[in-house]
Amino acid sequence: MNSDPLWSIFLNAALVNNFVLAYFLGICPFLGVSGKLTTATRMGLAVTFVMVIASAAAYLIHGLLVWLNVEFLQLISYIVVIAGTVQLVEMFIRKASPALFRALGIFLPLITTNCAILGLALFQTNRGYGLLQCLVFALGAGAGFTLALVLMAGLREKLELVTVPQLAKGTAVSLMLAGILSLTFMGFAGIAV
């Protein structure tokens, strides 16, 4: 059982060990999607939403696996649970709020193969978080992911206005930007408790 206080878990996941900038989880949408601020925000929200639900689901599944003494099926069940969660969330949103579905819809299928969700499930199990700690961890990770995505989108919008050598356009310059962004996030290490 892990005894880390909730606020420390949240700050740690959101800033100090930002999922994107320190663990490199969810890099694909970070480099691929984050061209526009609005898209980035919506993507971030969609991921946070799925994270919280998947985190709770993974917590319950882990309990079940331990109870049945088949922990070696952890990975295979997590991935099925995450895929299932994404499907359910998609169906639910489509029924409940068509407007929200139009905003988030295209991102949802992409999230199944987003490493950030599986990473979250695996990390929370490794660290032995309780249910409440898991939910806070998921919220923090989602907030951190959204923050990184939004920051990157803002930088990209500025980048449109400057001349970048033809060769470096796209991936190379994005990676270097991410490097600098990650460097600035290291400053948060001081508040780690």
Add this chain to the structure above:
Amino acid sequence: MGQAGTGAARNGTGPLFRTLVGLGVVCSALIAMVYDLTQPLIRQQRLEVLEEAIFSLWPQGRAMQSLRVDAAGELSRVDAAAPTDDVAHAVYDANQRLLGFAIIASGMGYQDRIALLYAYDAREEQVKGIRVLESRETPGLGDRIGYDKRFTASFATLPIPLDDDGRLMNKLAAAKPGTRSQPWEIDTISGATISSRAVVDIVNRSAARWLSVLREESEKESR
């Protein structure tokens, strides 16, 4: 075979469901088989690593017994090969005399969880040494908690006395590199302050849980 696939693609979810469940069962069986094959090897490896670490902290140690403590503070004996982190090990010399304890403790470091082992001598009320078992701290920076001579040396004879109620008299404290002035202070490693502080915290938290129980156990054995 081709027909089955075609049918599933065309008509509804029944066959689809059946194929996927079948695949799931086959995959699970495969995993279970590999798990059964590799598990003895993995346990063996774990035990070897653990024994090596424990006997490097207690060079005269020849035998050990793993102990677990429950919420009420009661000790019980457990199998050493059980893969868990929340145990202490009583270490005995060649004459079956209790030398001291080696306690496993873990907590968050800078990057991820750190698990470590520290030696506790209940008679002298001292920490006798420390070994990092598991860490993913940055190579060359944070991971120096595992091999930085000055840092590990400050745990070599570290007084950690308990009062009569079994509480720590002084919590261990992390001092800036080279400013150590009290016996219970530990020199942090420059460039790895967060990892060093994490180690001190981990030992403090574990000590608060374990030391009084272990001191009692040690008094019982010596009687």
Add this chain to the structure above:
Amino acid sequence: MAHKPINIPVVTAEPVDTDVFIKGLWRQNPIFVQVLGMCPTLAVTNSAINALTMGLATLFVLVMSCGLVSLLRRVIPHHGRIAGFVLIVATFVTIADYAIQAVSLEVHKALGAFVSLIVVNCIILGRIEAFAAKNDLKPAVLDALGMGLGFAAALLVLGGVRELLGSGSIFGARLFGESFAPWVVMLLPSGGFLVLGVLVLGVAWLKTGQAEESK
């Protein structure tokens, strides 16, 4: 076989075999050119040995999954194919995970949860969907081998460069004297981004050079 699933055009042309194998190594290198599978790429490449282990584990999972999917491609229904693929990949990843633990606990500790994260490595699902699910066993395995080796080689380069700059050693063996001041940032996450950015740039530059020569 009146109505064959649309998704299975069988591509078998003998002379293409070498090309199927070679393209992953350089022309379509999964990391430097396609920029896929970034999470493990950056996370575990702070030393050459970690990078090598990760590369080999991914290679194993890629080849086995692509082979199996290619064999089962007519059995797995088109609708649920992604779910089926993910199941297969997760199985091989779990196997690789236990194999690494059984061989060396040290390496397993260094890689941590990132071995499990191979499941969501876009390269694997990408190759399965784009190639293995549409081809016979032999080309599917060759393609996976090429891509896997390209991935592993790229990881090794990245890990090597970062270890060399960040701690002045390769595979733990020190190359420079005591006076070498390690460039520690290279080992930190930001160094991962920076080195990869420079390498991607370098590969793009080399490729344009080649393209101009061949004109």
